[in-house]
Amino acid sequence: MNSHDPSVRRTPSIPEGVALTAAAVAQERAVESAAPGALVRDPWARKLVDAAVAAAPDSHQQWRWLADGATPGSMVPAMSGFLALRTRWIDDAVLAAVTAGARQVVVLGAGFDTRALRLPWPGEVDVFTVDQPEVVAFVRHVLDGVASAPGVRWTSVAADLTESWPVALRESGFAPDVATVWIVEGLLMYFGPGEVEVLLSAVRQLSAPGSALFTDVADRRVFEVETFASGREVLGDNRSPVRSALDDPATWFAARGWNARLVDPRALAGAHGRVVPPVLDPAGPTFHFAEAVLR
Numbered sequence: 001m002n003s004h005d006p007s008v009r010r011t012p013s014i015p016e017g018v019a020l021t022a023a024a025v026a027q028e029r030a031v032e033s034a035a036p037g038a039l040v041r042d043p044w045a046r047k048l049v050d051a052a053v054a055a056a057p058d059s060h061q062q063w064r065w066l067a068d069g070a071t072p073g074s075m076v077p078a079m080s081g082f083l084a085l086r087t088r089w090i091d092d093a094v095l096a097a098v099t100a101g102a103r104q105v106v107v108l109g110a111g112f113d114t115r116a117l118r119l120p121w122p123g124e125v126d127v128f129t130v131d132q133p134e135v136v137a138f139v140r141h142v143l144d145g146v147a148s149a150p151g152v153r154w155t156s157v158a159a160d161l162t163e164s165w166p167v168a169l170r171e172s173g174f175a176p177d178v179a180t181v182w183i184v185e186g187l188l189m190y191f192g193p194g195e196v197e198v199l200l201s202a203v204r205q206l207s208a209p210g211s212a213l214f215t216d217v218a219d220r221r222v223f224e225v226e227t228f229a230s231g232r233e234v235l236g237d238n239r240s241p242v243r244s245a246l247d248d249p250a251t252w253f254a255a256r257g258w259n260a261r262l263v264d265p266r267a268l269a270g271a272h273g274r275v276v277p278p279v280l281d282p283a284g285p286t287f288h289f290a291e292a293v294l295r
Contacts, residue, residue: 012055012137020062020238022111022135023052025186028071028083039088039272041118044143048112051142062238076231078286081269082277089268089289090185090214091119097181097212098125104180106130106169108199109161109187112139116154117146124151128174130165133158161187162195166202176206184215189222189242196244204257204294213258213292218245222286227278231286249290258292265289 030045032038049066056063065075073080094105094115099122107113110129127148129136136158148154157172159165170176182203188196203213222228222242235241246252253260265280268289279286 012134012141018111018132018135018240019052019056019138020066021186021240023049023056023066024062024072024075025083026052026112027066027069028073029087031069031071032084032087037273039084039274040091042114044114044117044146045112048114048139048142052112052138055138062234072234075234076228078227078231078278080277081274082279082287085265085269085272085274085277085280086185086216086289088272089263090183091115093212093214093291094181094183095119095122098122102179102181102210102212104128104174104178105183106174106180107183107185108165108203109184110139111135111186113183113185114143115183116148116152117143119149121149121152124153126153126155126173128155128157128169128172130157130159130161130169132160161199162191166206169206174206177208179208179210180206180212182207182211182213182215184213186216188215189218189244190240191244193244200256207294209294211294213253213294215290215292217249217288217290218242219285219288220245220247221284225284225286228286231279246288249288253290253292257295259295260290260292263289263291 026045027049029040029042030049032040033042033045053063053067072083098105103124104126106128107115108130110131113129116127116129136156140156155172157165157168159168191199222245232242250260250262265276265282269276
């Protein structure tokens with residue numbers, strides 16, 4: 001086939017730092033999906049990773065690692081089991097919220113998220129995935145022709161989360177007066193403290209009472225502990241360094257109008273027959289899982 005034929009659809013390019021993070025997380029889902037007793041089943045993760053590796057420049061070592069099958073858990077031993085547990089926790093929490101009546105789900109900084117396609121949604125729901133235009137174009141290109149789960153209306157919103165994304169979200173059909181589930185997964189730590197404040201203030205303004213938010217946040221130890229030294233190095237190398245952390249996430253959210261609690265990592269891991277990942281160790285956590293409901 002002629003590569004210069006205008007009818008040939010080329011895979012869009014995506015920003016390297018963002019692409020590396022999104023591909024690494026999807027790689028973890030792909031590997032978990034193939035494992036016995038998997039916590040996550042994502043039949044599209046491998047396709048997204050392979051397309052990203054094929055389209056990426058070969059100058060960055062981490063792309064070669066991904067091509068060889070590396071995952072965040074293998075590159076950063078302290079994260080072993082972390083992403084699978086986080087994904088399953090959010091999956092279950094979101095489905096429970098939709099079962100209870102929420103009819104909108106918004107995934108901020110969605111990356112290669114495929115929940116609109118892979119979750120067994122209990123009823124009709126609008127799923128909005130928000131990310132940079134290049135990321136949105138890439139995901140839609142790779143998953144072209146894949147149907148959403150029954151009852152799901154999946155809308156991709158191309159917008160930078162440090163700019164006017166609330167406007168783009170509303171113009172895409174989002175209704176602020178409808179109870180919404182917000183997924184803020186693997187995102188906040190890459191924002192500066194002021195940017196976190198602005199982002200979550202916008203989320204609150206767009207949320208009807210009863211809306212819920214599920215997120216993971218970095219603890220102050222993330223900047224210091226030796227067990228996460230390789231994590232800081234890997235994130236720095238792909239130009240996605242940790243920029244913010246919260247000492248007391250539950251109190252932080254409560255002060256901003258949310259009823260919040262931290263998830264007990266021992267109970268969560270135990271419920272799924274897994275060990276507590278080192279980064280969630282209650283004796284010295286590097287990360288927390290937090291859920292909040294708007295009062």
